[in-house]
Amino acid sequence: MTTKLAAKPLLFGSLATAFEWYDYALFGYFANIIGQQFYPSHDPVSSLLATFAVFASGFAMRPLGAIFYGYIGDRVGRKYALAASLLMMAVPTTLLGLLPTYETAGIFASIGLVLVRLLQGLAVGGNYGGSFIFVIEHAPKGRQGFAGSLASFGTLGGLFLGSGAATLLASILSPDDLKNFGWRIPFLLGSLSAVVGFMIRKYIPEQSHGQPTLQQLPVKEILQDYKATLLRAIGIILLDGVGVYVVFVFMTTFATLFLKLPEESVLFWNTVSMGSLVIFIPLFGWLGDRMGHKKILSGVCLGFLLLAYPLYHYVITSSQIGALAVLQLVFSVLMGAAYGTLPIMVATAFPQHVRYTAAGLSFNMSVACFGGTAPFIVTTLIDKTASLYVPAIVLSIVGAIGLVCLKGMKKAES
Numbered sequence: 053m054t055t056k057l058a059a060k061p062l063l064f065g066s067l068a069t070a071f072e073w074y075d076y077a078l079f080g081y082f083a084n085i086i087g088q089q090f091y092p093s094h095d096p097v098s099s100l101l102a103t104f105a106v107f108a109s110g111f112a113m114r115p116l117g118a119i120f121y122g123y124i125g126d127r128v129g130r131k132y133a134l135a136a137s138l139l140m141m142a143v144p145t146t147l148l149g150l151l152p153t154y155e156t157a158g159i160f161a162s163i164g165l166v167l168v169r170l171l172q173g174l175a176v177g178g179n180y181g182g183s184f185i186f187v188i189e190h191a192p193k194g195r196q197g198f199a200g201s202l203a204s205f206g207t208l209g210g211l212f213l214g215s216g217a218a219t220l221l222a223s224i225l226s227p228d229d230l231k232n233f234g235w236r237i238p239f240l241l242g243s244l245s246a247v248v249g250f251m252i253r254k255y256i257p258e259q260s261h262g263q264p265t266l267q268q269l270p271v272k273e274i275l276q277d278y279k280a281t282l283l284r285a286i287g288i289i290l291l292d293g294v295g296v297y298v299v300f301v302f303m304t305t306f307a308t309l310f311l312k313l314p315e316e317s318v319l320f321w322n323t324v325s326m327g328s329l330v331i332f333i334p335l336f337g338w339l340g341d342r343m344g345h346k347k348i349l350s351g352v353c354l355g356f357l358l359l360a361y362p363l364y365h366y367v368i369t370s371s372q373i374g375a376l377a378v379l380q381l382v383f384s385v386l387m388g389a390a391y392g393t394l395p396i397m398v399a400t401a402f403p404q405h406v407r408y409t410a411a412g413l414s415f416n417m418s419v420a421c422f423g424g425t426a427p428f429i430v431t432t433l434i435d436k437t438a439s440l441y442v443p444a445i446v447l448s449i450v451g452a453i454g455l456v457c458l459k460g461m462k463k464a465e466s
Contacts, residue, residue, distance in 0.1 A: 061190035062199060064252045065183050066206030068138055071245035072179045073210030074217075078242065079107055079148075079169070080301035080427065081218040081319075082235045084308075089153040089231070090165050101435075104428035106166055110173035111424025114416035117177020119271050122409025124178075126270045130186045130408060131252050137178030138249030142242070144171035149239030173420075180207075180419070181411035184395035189404075197345055200395030201337020205330060207391065211300065212326040214238065219319040270409035278402060278410065280460070285398045285414035287457030290450045291352055291390040292415070293423020298443050299383045300326055302427040307376055310440055317373045325380035332388025337396075345393040349458055352393075355386040356451025364444035400463045 079086065087093075087103035117137070125133035148168045154161045184203045191199030217238040225234040274282060300322060307318040340348050363379040395411075402410035426446070433442045 065187035069206035070210040110169035111420035113173030114177035118412030121178025125408030141175035142246035145242040181415035197341040197396040201392040204391035286418040289418035293419035329384035336392030353454035360447035
């Protein structure tokens, strides 16, 4: 039996997630500017809340995308589902870069922004989870965890590229130029995801995954026979969705708006931390194949539970960039371990003939319900309670939930 990893599926599977998440996360990095452009308000917090509500709306479509593309992936073929989702993603991303602002089109600009986010959410629903299955099933046994981590590597690589693009533009453009046209440039470049979709469709052979044991819809079988496993997977994936959106995507807003730290420095350290996170992902994927993925994820949950509050306390009381860097670098290790082991844990929890749909539902329902809404909820709670410790409490709760859900997770027999 070969132990060699197939290069093309790994490359294109990782690029698929990178482009999907580069396109999708840019919205979070430019939330302040987008809020001013499409939801102008005299109160910056109100404008930001409106923007984060739109950000969350895209996540509502992701479970539907998982069901739609999951059916294609489980009944037609993995590569067809993945390629179609990439092609779909290119359209709304390009439109977002071309949308007129509220000043030009009034309420129609605001409505257009919501529609674009809904289309993005539908497309990502077919990629997130499905791309992990695509890569893992092309890998030999004993190296599937490492292969799955490379798909996660692409996910965070996309977030890293988005953060890097925001940092670069903030450093070379004046604030007025960034607000007027600069923020649009990364969205227009994101249309290149269509090229990756065409490459997958043309050059990657379909991996045989057997015939389905039932001819009913995959989602129906999952809800009938694997509901408990689905719920556990959703709980564990909170480490992914809530973790990354609170510690990295929302952190740029938290540090600049609430702690009054300089935006350029915040973006710089956010990019450095995410770059570190990306490096840790394949390392923990490799370690998981050798020492056990469940053990590593248990350590991540404990880290969330025990370290979030003291780290946030350090940042809040010092209000220094160095403290922010420490917090994000610690969580880059924890999140690297989570992203390196979550794909294989979730993928092997479901039988092969419903795996594409099940993985897509697990990841997208968790991130849609809790990850995508995290910036909005955290911002609202900070505004209502006047406590800057809200993010720390949320992260601690996520760690506790993950420990409970991990206890009952088992591998599927097929």
